[in-house]
Amino acid sequence: MMETKTATVTLTIDGQTVTVPEGTTLLKAAAMNGIEIPTLCHLKELAPDGSCRMCMVEVEGGRKGGLVTACSAHVHEGMVIHTQNKKVRDSRRFVLDLLLSNHKLDCFKCPSNGDCKLQDYSLEYGMLETSFHGQRQPGNQQDTTNPFFDYDPEKCIMCRRCSRVCQLRQGRDVISIAKRGFDTKMMPAYGEDWDQSICESCGNCVSVCLTGALASKDQQKFRKWATTKIRTTCPHCGTGCQVDLLVKNNVIVGAEPADGPANRNLLCVKGKFASYKFVASGDRLTTPLIKRQGQFVPASWDEALTLIADKFTALKQNYGGNSLAGFSCSRSTNEDNYVFQKMVRTAFGSNNVDNCARVCHSATVHGLAHTLGSGAMTNTIADITTDVDVILLIGSNTTEAHPVIGSQIRQAVQHGTKLIVIDPRKIDLTKNSTMHLQAKAGTNVALINGMMNVIIREGLADQDFIAKRTEGYTAMRELVADYTPEKVAKICEIEPEEIINAARLYAKAGKAPIIYCLGVTEHSTGTEGVMSMSNLAMLVGKIGRPGCGVNPLRGQNNVQGACDMGCSPFDFPGYQKVADSKTIAKFEKAWATKLNPQIGLTSTQVLPAATRGEIKGLYIFGEDPIVTDPDTSHVRHALESLDFLVVQELFMTETAAYADVILPGISFAEKDGTFTNTERRIQRIRKAVAPRGGAREDYKVFCEVATRMGYSMTYDSPSQIMAEIAQVVPTFAGVNYKRLDILGSLQWPCRSLDDPGTPIMHVGQFSRGRGLFMAIPYKPAKELPDATYPYLMSTGRMLYQYNTRAMTGRTAGINKLANHSYIEINYEDANRLGIKDGDKVQVSSRRGKIQTYAAVGDQVMQSSVFMTFHFPDGNVNEITNPVFDDIAIIPEYKVCAVAIEPVK
Incomplete structure (x- = not known):
């Protein structure tokens, strides 16, 4: 097939001959050749707006005096363009003069001081004050009602970047121009205060504001020029947004969206405002804790690690490796997860290792692997x-x-x-x-x-x-x-x-x-x-x-990676099967030890086995099953039945309170490594601040436990771990830190150092050869409504809080927007029950009772209700059904029969 050549255009810009593709704008053509043209309204992700008029350039022989907006005008053959002659600069000076005539000049107080395009251009063009005098935008109109950012109309230059990003990129259309003349300003619909509008506080308008008219409340405490910018990956959902953390004096003070392939300069409210405050939270665990007479007391690392190794070794000797288990962390790095499962398989001698995918997307891993050959997007x-x-x-x-x-x-x-x-x-x-x-x-x-x-x-x-x-x-x-x-x-x-x-x-x-x-x-x-x-x-x-x-769409930031790294009782890293003797032999050679060939237990099987006395020791890394797993009373009983429980965590969680030893973990912002997002995209995280207190690198802790238990394991760095992953996982063979830093990301399968990765899977042939159709009859849910429990309940997430609130719950603005549990009830059911919106209600199932607050409307059908699982008050998992899928052993969170009654 012949390659189609792109048509090009040759023109002259400031005396420089340039050749660019046909259809290129003058602004882009100049930028491609290192020539900067100023602009205030332009957003590269959107079509040109042309409203600010700062990008005016002169076209020789052009109409209307030859001045055109470079962002919207396109190149033509033989064009001669001037971007810095007197006519052009005078035009820009006039635009700046007009803008300054209606702008509050208090740069020292402004949070965008030193990071303001209006300030930069005014200095460049010698416009330190306006030549216009008289009426201007009225003062004292600041809106500070949003929990995350403030709005000052006196600093607004009407560039419309905020409204355009809100409407055309966020898809919300909250902000628009209102009123006329000097009263004109950007504002939420109907002139409401920000906190009364439909704004969801994503902060993307704040990120594109050039002048400080929209500014983060946190930005009052720092200036961007005094910070260091660290590119990393958001620690929340599986989207894999790229984000720049702003660091000052070893503290993260802000976050900005970066141009990553998954987010393209967008963030959500959690990524923008709640991805970093928990890192410096005052209740972080900073030293090992050992429970003595029912109370946690601080201990040295040596004392804690010795106790852990001795206890697990004794249990292994007395009851065998299958009496031990580990739950890995889907919010931690690929490298941490790889070393964790290796510790369980080598030192513990067990395949009882799992991660939170078991309770969310294990059905995807099993189902798509069976039909297509690969359990991924x-x-x-x-x-x-x-x-x-x-x-x-x-x-x-x-x-x-x-x-x-x-x-x-x-x-x-x-x-x-x-x-x-x-x-x-x-x-x-x-x-x-x-x-x-x-x-x-x-x-x-x-x-x-x-x-x-x-x-x-x-x-x-x-x-x-x-x-x-x-x-x-x-x-x-x-x-x-x-x-x-x-x-x-x-x-x-x-x-x-x-x-x-x-x-x-x-x-x-x-x-x-x-x-x-x-x-x-x-x-x-x-x-x-x-x-x-x-x-x-x-x-x-x-x-x-x-x-x-x-x-x-994978749920947590690295749940895809935790599965890829072999945190599964069925799979070694790269989905290489435990049941396959060749796989066992391969990893025995790679890891230089004898391995257990028996398929392990899932996390949803480990807890019942602990209740039966079959699982004696459990190591939980970064998970909180008391909050996240169904039928909480049974989870508590299982943890209480263990002989020995270790929890490695950032905070004192409800699960950590049951531990015999707690080890302080470190957050995504305190380590190097990689996450793999929902689209199989491997991306870097980078250390932005030093770990809190005496906390150590998580993978080093696992290495130390394994070594003290008799399996020597050590790594100099996360990049060395990735090098080992590339050796044992064929789909990661072409992945290393050097390539990731150069290319930004790689999507597996990536089988060699010259493989660019795989954006689309199953092209030409399925991973399993032929795609497999499955004849699947419909089976009703295991528990359906009846006369005693007449409502069908589903559970799920909400925008503002994330999972157990361990991270988001330490951001005050998030808690202001979402601070208690609720149950969505259809208004007809609510009327029949005598329940009004906001009323306290009791929700009961066959497993227990909780109290929460009614959210009455038409979000759910009649005889159906919905709850989130984020809140400690009214934790829905006290009453959810622990029945499992027969194949993936995944709980049925989405269907549960409940009864509802008002609390008098």
Whole structure:
């Protein structure tokens, strides 16, 4: 195939001959050749606005005096451009003069002093004061109501960057120009105070403000020129946003969005304002603690590590390696997780190692690995939110659980993408959707079978793709023949026409990704639900192609990496199977020791085994199962049944309180390493500040425990650990720190040092050879409402808090916005129960009772309710159902029968 040459244009800029691609703007053409043209309104991610007029340049022979805005004017052959002659500079001086005439000149007090484009250009062009006098923007209009940032209209230059990023990138449209003349200002809709608007405090408007009109409250305490900027990866969800931490005197004082491939200069409220304050929190654990007579007392590292090694060694000698287990941390680095599972397998002699994917996306790992050959997202975030015709979003409240991806979905809709939302709640993205199938929780398999019935019956299946690239189609086709839209509609409690229309819209689209999350996985049929996703994509040939695929959104920042690194009872690093004798032999050679060939227990099996006395010792690294696991009373009983419990943590969590020894961990900002985001993208984190107190590198602690237990293990640095990972994991063979620092990131599989990585998986051939269709019958959830417990409850995340609140709960602004638990109730059910919005209610299940507050509305269907799991008051996991998926052993968080009554 012949390579198409890009047409070019040659022109002259300031006497310099330059050649650039046809269609390039003058602003970009100049920048490509090292010539800076000033601008105040330009945002590179958006189309030119041309409103500030600072980028005026002269075109020889041009109309209207030859002055044009460089951001919007395009190159033409033979153009002669002047960017710094007298006419151009006078034009810019006039613009600055006008801006200064309506601007508060108190630079010393301004939080953007030294980081202000208006200040920079005014100095460059000699405009220290305005020549205009008279009326101006009224003073004392500051709005300080937002918990994270302040707004001062007197500093605003009407560049509209804030409103454009809010509307066109965040997809919210909160900010607009209001009023006229000197009263004109940017403000939230209807002139409300900021805290009364629909603003979700993402802070992206603050990040693009050039003058300090919008400024972080924290910025009053520092000036950016006095800080050091450290590029890292956000520690919250699996999006993998790149962020620059601002450090002053060994304290992180702020965070700014960076131009990463997943976030492209966007952050959410957690990334912008809550990704760093917990690092310097005064209640950080800083020294080892040993429990003596029921009380924790400080201990030296030597004393604590000796006790740990002696206790675990004794338990291993008395009861065997299978009596020991470890839970690894999906918020820590790939390197930490690799060394942790290696410690468990070598020193403990056990494969009882797991991570929090067990309770969120283990169904994805098992399901997609079985049907496609790899249990991971098939495409990239940019690919599935840019230039796609339809997005099928199922079981994912994206704008709250993965906010930056949610913003990109909103952008896609703005650009013409049709959105199908399948969710039992009216999630935020419902109002952006073309269709919302509000199916009953727990009916995903039936619904997808119904859609496939329509696609096959109407001849919309890709028979060529099916014949060439898949197997198992006939059995699947025969099974779904019975799942007519009419039958499925009754199961899902929706209309048959909704199923038919959704099937047609998805099948007929040229590019249509499936995006899903925990609403698919956290069921007693979670793995089968995941397999249904691959069934649907393969049926219409939408896999192994741009803008298509099956795309699970992983929950925590490095839950993908924890799985990749072998923190699983079934898998060594790189998903190499424990059950395979060749894998055992490979790792015995690599690690120079004998390994246990027996498949281990999952975390959801370890705790019941502890209750039975089969698991004696447990090492928990950075997890808090008392808060996160279902049926909390049983989790407490399991931890109390252990002979010995070690917890390595940042804070004194509810789980840590049950430990015999607590070791202080260090945060993402205090270490080097890598995270792997939801799209298989390996990215660096970098040490920004020194660890608190006497805390040590986590991987070094694991090495010390292993060594004291008789398996010598040591590493000089995280990069040395990654070098070992590259040797034993084929899909990481081309990954090292040098390449990551040069390229910014790599997506596995990356099999050699000249392999650029794999943005789209299963191109031409599936990882397993042929894609496998699975004939999956619908099975109802294990616990459904009855006369005693008449409401069907689901659980999930909210925007402001994150998981157990260990990180976000230490940011005051976050707690101001979200500080207590709640239960969403349909207003008709609430009226019948005599419950008003905000009332205290009691929620009970077969496992216990909690009290919380009613959030009455139409977010949920009648006879359904929803709760988050973030808050210690009314912790929903006291009452959730601990029944498991038979394959991935994942709990059924999404379906639980409850009763509700008002608290008098």
